[in-house]
Amino acid sequence: MVVEYIRYTVTADRAAEFEQAYKAASAVLDDDEHCLAYEISRGVEEPEHFVVRIEWDSVEGHEQGFRRSPRFGEFFQAVRPFFDQIDEMKHYEVRQSHRP
Template sequence: MIVEYIRYELKQHQPDELVTAYRQASHQLQQAPQCLGYELSHCVEEPRSLTLRILWTSTEDHLQGFRKGPHFPPFLAAIRPFIGEIAEMRHYQSTDVVWHR
């Protein structure tokens, strides 16, 4: 499993606009077999900063499967206005340093 983080620093849009766009786009993530889950978080200290965390089966499945599959075009259409406000978009692999209560 791979975790993709997409960090937004909004300058042109309001946070509620991004949340609304991802509510619309999320259906495509839910339908994609490569996607294992997602979470959009809003920064408490910086209200115009939001981070999307997406769990993918693998980086290749995300880039070759999802992005070249039928769910990507409508997903992209929903979030396209916010692409210029992405501060970071990278894939991460979890380590063994983890704990949950």
């Protein structure tokens, strides 16, 4: 498993639109076999910052499976208006985790 983090800076006047875009895009993530889990978080101290965290079965599952799937266009169409607001989009391997 790998975790993709996408960090955004979104102005306050577009925050609701951003959240709605990911709400629409989440239907595609829900149906994708390579997506294990995801969350969209908004900064408390700095509410213009959002982090999208997506757990994928593998980098290949994300890049060759999801991105080449028939529904990827639907996902990208929903979030594309915010592509220029991305500060970081990278995969990470989990080294340590704890869930009570």
